[in-house]
Amino acid sequence: MSDASLGASTRAEWIKFRTVRSSTWGVITTVVLMIGLGALFAVLTRTHWNQLSPLRVATFDPVSNSMGGILLAQFAVGVIGAMFITSEFTSGSIRTTLSAVPKRARLLASKMVVLFASMVLVGEIVCFSAFLIGQRIYVGVVPTASLDNTTVLRSVVLAGVYLALLTLFGFALGVIFRHSATTISVYVGLLLIAPLIIFFLPQSWQNDIQRFEPSSLGAAMESPLAQSNSFGAWSATLVLLLYVAGLTAVAFALFQRRDAGANS
Amino acid sequence: MIKIDHLTKRYTSTVAVDDLDFEVQPGVVTGFLGPNGSGKSTTMRIILGLDLPSKGQATINGKRYADLKSPLREVGALLDAKAVHPGRTARNHLRSLAASNQIKKSRVDEVLEFVGISSVATKKVGTFSLGMSQRLGIAGALLGDPGVLLFDEPVNGLDPEGIRWIRDFFRTLANEGRTVFVSSHLMSEMAVSADQIVVIGRGRFITSGSVDDLTKTAEGSVLVRGSDHALLATVLAAQHGLVHDSNDLGLTVGGLTSDQIGTIAYDAGITLFELTPQRASLEEVFMDLTADSLEFGARAPTPGATT
Numbered sequence: 338m339s340d341a342s343l344g345a346s347t348r349a350e351w352i353k354f355r356t357v358r359s360s361t362w363g364v365i366t367t368v369v370l371m372i373g374l375g376a377l378f379a380v381l382t383r384t385h386w387n388q389l390s391p392l393r394v395a396t397f398d399p400v401s402n403s404m405g406g407i408l409l410a411q412f413a414v415g416v417i418g419a420m421f422i423t424s425e426f427t428s429g430s431i432r433t434t435l436s437a438v439p440k441r442a443r444l445l446a447s448k449m450v451v452l453f454a455s456m457v458l459v460g461e462i463v464c465f466s467a468f469l470i471g472q473r474i475y476v477g478v479v480p481t482a483s484l485d486n487t488t489v490l491r492s493v494v495l496a497g498v499y500l501a502l503l504t505l506f507g508f509a510l511g512v513i514f515r516h517s518a519t520t521i522s523v524y525v526g527l528l529l530i531a532p533l534i535i536f537f538l539p540q541s542w543q544n545d546i547q548r549f550e551p552s553s554l555g556a557a558m559e560s561p562l563a564q565s566n567s568f569g570a571w572s573a574t575l576v577l578l579l580y581v582a583g584l585t586a587v588a589f590a591l592f593q594r595r596d597a598g599a600n601s
Numbered sequence: 602m603i604k605i606d607h608l609t610k611r612y613t614s615t616v617a618v619d620d621l622d623f624e625v626q627p628g629v630v631t632g633f634l635g636p637n638g639s640g641k642s643t644t645m646r647i648i649l650g651l652d653l654p655s656k657g658q659a660t661i662n663g664k665r666y667a668d669l670k671s672p673l674r675e676v677g678a679l680l681d682a683k684a685v686h687p688g689r690t691a692r693n694h695l696r697s698l699a700a701s702n703q704i705k706k707s708r709v710d711e712v713l714e715f716v717g718i719s720s721v722a723t724k725k726v727g728t729f730s731l732g733m734s735q736r737l738g739i740a741g742a743l744l745g746d747p748g749v750l751l752f753d754e755p756v757n758g759l760d761p762e763g764i765r766w767i768r769d770f771f772r773t774l775a776n777e778g779r780t781v782f783v784s785s786h787l788m789s790e791m792a793v794s795a796d797q798i799v800v801i802g803r804g805r806f807i808t809s810g811s812v813d814d815l816t817k818t819a820e821g822s823v824l825v826r827g828s829d830h831a832l833l834a835t836v837l838a839a840q841h842g843l844v845h846d847s848n849d850l851g852l853t854v855g856g857l858t859s860d861q862i863g864t865i866a867y868d869a870g871i872t873l874f875e876l877t878p879q880r881a882s883l884e885e886v887f888m889d890l891t892a893d894s895l896e897f898g899a900r901a902p903t904p905g906a907t908t
Contacts, residue, residue, distance in 0.1 A: 340705075345678045349701035355687060389856040429684035433741065436678055439667040477763040499639050596652040 346438045346447040358425060363417035364455075367410050368463055368498070375408030375467030384480050399482040400492045401560040404464055407496060411555065414460070415524045418452055418507030424518040430485035440552050442589055445512065448584070449505060456504040460497030462471065464559075464589055467494045488561040495537020496559035497550050503551070505581045512588035514579045527554055602780055603648060603749060607657035610643050617643040619804040620657070620760055625782045625797075627748070630775045632795030632812075633784035636891055640804035641784040642680065644742035645753050659906075661749055672703040677742030678751040682734035682758070687727025691737050693720060694726055695744060712740040731758030739770075743879055749780040756790055768794045788887035795834050802891040823859045826875035827866055836869045837862065851875060 380401055390398075425431040430468050438444045472481045482489045507524050514520040531551050533545055544566045547553050557564050557573035569578060603625040610618040618640040621714075625631045635641050648659040649667035655671050658665060661676055669675050683832045685694055695709040713719045716736040721729070726737065735758055737841045742750060752771075771794055785791050791798055792812060800807040808815065822845060827833050830852060837854055842862070844873040845852040854862060859878050866873050 344700050345703045349697045352693060352697040352700055353686070353689070356690070356697070357688045359688075424686060424688075428686050429681055430686045432646075432649075432680060432684045433698070435651055436649050436666075436676075436680075438696050439669065439672055522781055594653075596646075 339491050343346050343443055343447060343450075346443055349437070349543050350444075350451045351449045354455060357424065359420040360417055360455075363413055363420070364459055366413040367417070367459060368414055371404070371463035371467045372470060373404040374409060375403050375529035376470050376474065378506055379403050379479075382494040383474055384477050396562075398479065398560050398562050399472065399475055399478065399480055400468065400489055401556070403475075404467045404493070404496050404559055406467060407464075407500070407555065407559060410463070410500060411503050411528060411552070412525065414456060414504045415507030415510075415528070417456065418504035418509075419511035419520040420517060421448060421452060421522060422508055422511040423515060423520055426515040427517060429534065430465060431597050445589055445592060447586075452499055452508055457497060457501040458501035461494065462497075464496040464500070466492050480502070482561070486561070490563045495574055496555075496563040498554045498574065499558045499577065502557075502577050502581050506551070506577075506584060509581065509584035509588040509590050512592050513584070548573075549576065602662060603751075603782060604660045605648075605657075606642065606660065606661075608647060608654055608659055609654060609656035609906075610640070610647060611655040614900075616903075618647070619656075619805050621801065621804070621806050622648045622841035623799050623809055625780055625799075625808060626837055628775055628778050629770045629796040630781045630783060630790035630794060633782060633800040633801070633809075634788060634798055634887065635786065635801040639786075639802050639891075641786075641801065642753055642805075644801075645678070645680055645751055645782075645784060648751060649676070649680070660869075671702045672700065672743065673704065673745035675745070675747050676749045676751065677747040678753075679735070679742045679755060680738070682731060683736040685726045685734070685737065687725065689726055690723050691726055691740075693731075694737070695696040695741060698744055708744060708746075711718065712743045715743065715784075716740045730761055733903055735763070736761060739767075747779075750774055750782065752781075752783045754784055754786070756785070763836050764790075772812065773881040797903060800887065800890055805846050807890050813870065822855040822879045823854050823862055823872065824851050824875065824877040824879055825854055825862055825866070828872040828874075833866060833871050834867060838866055840865050853879070854855065 352422040377401065386394075397521045425434055434444065435441065438447070468482075468484075472483075475481045483491050484493065507520070510524055511517075511520045514523060528551050530553060532547070533552065535546050538546065548557075548567045553564070553567055554577045558570050558577070560570075563569065567573070605621050605623050605625075608618055608621045609616070621640070621644060633641050633644070645654060647654050648666065661669065666672060666676065692709060692713065695712065696706065698807040699706060704834065704886070710719070710722075710760065713722050716739050718733055718736050718740065721733065726734065729737065735755065738800050739755075742752070755767055759767060771781050771783060773798070783795065784877075785793075793857070795812060796813060797809070797811055799809040825833065832847075834852060837844055837852070840857065842865075843855040844852050845855055857865075859876050863873060863876055
């Protein structure tokens, strides 16, 4: 096969992904936030366990608590995804990239394959590590969870998938907005500010809308317990997948139509 | 071969390329000449499929760029030397390009060696000078050993030694039978490095041809020195000669050949000491051709414009 095929462009994107700082630092940050913060939360929970209210004790979830770092790691992975394409626009290297791979849909597909494959791997490693470290810290004082329980296993696996899907979410926003700062602002806005705005809506609306927020979807995916006013874990995964698919469709359509020549 | 087929590129308020139509042949260096902002870079970006034409098309060996199976093996281009990710090393940059078109890894070190930047192969591209970036860009263009090469303003940022190197390099590529298309806003540069020239202004085609032909078609003038300059100027003007410049050293006359001037002077009884046809420099031809199409040209003040 002598064509510049999808395999070839994916190999090229893999070289690009692992040879820039934004990705390596992004991955390091994700690891530190997930494992470091997760361990910190676990230690704090253990030391303060006796002071917790009976309600908090009754609703305690050792799975999502040990993976508490996801609250911040979700921003790190979004930035990894966004920077993988916005850095091409801001440096102008998109022109070199497109002259090597002029089929634009193929180029985006290659980038997404590389992002998803790497970040699913990173996501699963950090989520399983955070979970296992957390249980080690809890043992003896705080109730623990075991991966022998399939619901627990599902939650940890889906937490990793959540991080990988958010990387693609950030990537699609990056294709659409092209500038790093704009993209990251929109990404943070959707994850952080949208829930705040929804918070000011009437309670009945909140109950209906809240479940659609990306962070609620994440909470549903990573917890073995059913969340109030929320989707179940698999439905939440499906909704997030639809978000990513929708944004990706918009991103592909815009990327096909736009000039890549002039500096944006 | 590159074929530009009634190409038009319209932006919201401006027409960058206006119905361009020409071909670039293999085996020669073709200069693409026009003032800054005349649409050269836009045309090159459309050839590479980076910008999408509003009308018409550009093809390479009969295919649109996006339809080339392994584009880097057919076309090498250097449009903007700084269009690389600054945080990546030179070698990794080239390796990713090679991988995308299934070019073997060993070729990366070959081209790095060829352009003379092997010693900085593991340095980040962001630390490169413009000259080094140009060389890296050339290395990228040569990676797939392509038959068609495009360079946008390649001598910018090169030192004199680099400029000489790149001229010889274009010559070698053309002699190997490749299509070499080089843009520049400097006529003087094209005069020494190109065989064929395509001139555009404000996005429109102005003229094309060999460097020699272009200078030939330019209106030449004749330097005349004789015994009576005042009389000579009068009789020449009477025969529709245009006396541009008259001083003690002689007259510069346009609109008449040296044969006609000699005859007119003889008839008027003027002894001629010198009669030298002046070949218009390519620079003058260029200025003449593009005078009407300068986007931001400095215009001579119009007499009587202020009242």
